[in-house]
Amino acid sequence: MADTPSNPLFPGKQFISTVLEALETKTRMTGTIAHRYLMRAAMAGMIVAVFYVVNYAIVGTFDELSVGGASLAGVGRVLGALCFGPALVFIYYTRSELLTSNMMVVVIGGYYRRISWWRGLRVLGMCLLGNFLGGLGFALLYRFSSLLGGSTGDQAVHSVETKLAYLSSASGIGDLLVRAILCNFMINLAMLLIYNGFIHEDWSKIFSMIMAVFVFAFLGLEHSVANTVLFTVVGMTHGIEVPLAMGNVAVALLGNFVGGGLLIGAYYAYANDDSRWLRRHAASQPAAQAEGSQKPKATRS
Incomplete structure (x- = not known):
């Protein structure tokens, strides 16, 4: 395929084509070999579980360090976030299934009528289940290890407390929703690239x-x-308030759908939909040809 799109008016046609091809694979897998799709989704949950622990281990280590009386906690936050970044890389290159990027894929497929909405919900629902099962499997492993002990566990528990605290007020829920929208906007912006x-x-x-x-x-x-x-990992190792955790996930799901499904998926599906332009262009061609044929021919003087 050429490096430059054939129609500069709709430069994202390659993006839409690639997404629709990926959607076809996901739809077929969830229908005929659903257990393999769940395995792919579970692997994404496992990968997230590993990199989350790495993040908190780094943050916890630097939180206990200081230079000249100045805390290195900020350095730990930067390094922890950088080391959590490769999680998406591992998910992408292992061809695992992540719910938040599939939100974009399903919305684009729905816009172009390549998948019914109930089938799209099946894809998303099975993906969420698989992601949870993968995280649950590793949470059970952590339960019988010391990986979530000490400063690493303290940082994980503090993060959970912060996330659950959003549900204590209406403004907190709004804050959580905005953070969820921006989060999946960034994730799917990377997938767009x-x-x-x-x-x-x-x-x-x-x-x-x-x-x-x-x-x-x-x-x-x-x-x-x-x-x-x-929440699954911390719940297994330190305990957690399940209703609050479920409430956080529910709001995050809504925000993630808006950020990835609508602000990226629906936005670019519409921006690169050339069907109306092609119909208008095709309709204008006969009129232009007819007008040209009615012009009188030039005569020599």
Whole structure:
């Protein structure tokens, strides 16, 4: 395929085509080999569970360090967010299934009528279940290890307390919703860069994904799958208020759908829909040809 799109008016046609191809695979898998789709989704949950622990281990280590009386906690936050970034890279290159990026895929498929909405919900529902099961499996492993002990566990518990505290007020819920919208906007913005056909080098794709996740991790944005995995892990090791955790995930799911499904999926589906333009262009051609044929021929003097 050429590096430049054939129609500069709709430069995202390659992006839409790639997404629709991916959607076809997801739809077929959830219908005929659903257990394999669940396995792919579970792997994404496992990957998130591993990188979350890495993040909190780094933050916890630097939180206990200081230089000249100045705390290095800020350095730990930066490094922790950077080290959490490769989680999306591992998910992408292992062809695992992540709910939040599938929100974009399903909405684009629904816009172009390549999937019914109930089938789209099946794809998303099975993906969420798989992500949860993967996180649950690793949470059980952590339960019988010391990986979530000490400063690492303290940081994880503090993060959970902060996330659950959003539900204590209406303004907090609004804050949580906005953070969830921005989070999946960033995640799917990275997927847009990868799928649009303009980036070919793997290192450029990797950089895009790491930076998108870094933004959401460093700013404390809310990712429904990451929160689900975190709550499961902390719940297994330290205990958690399940109703509040479920409420957080519900709000995060809504915000993630708006940020990734609507602000990226629906936005670019419409922006690159050339069907009306083609019909209008085709309709104007006969009129232009008829007008040209009615013009009198020039005569020599």
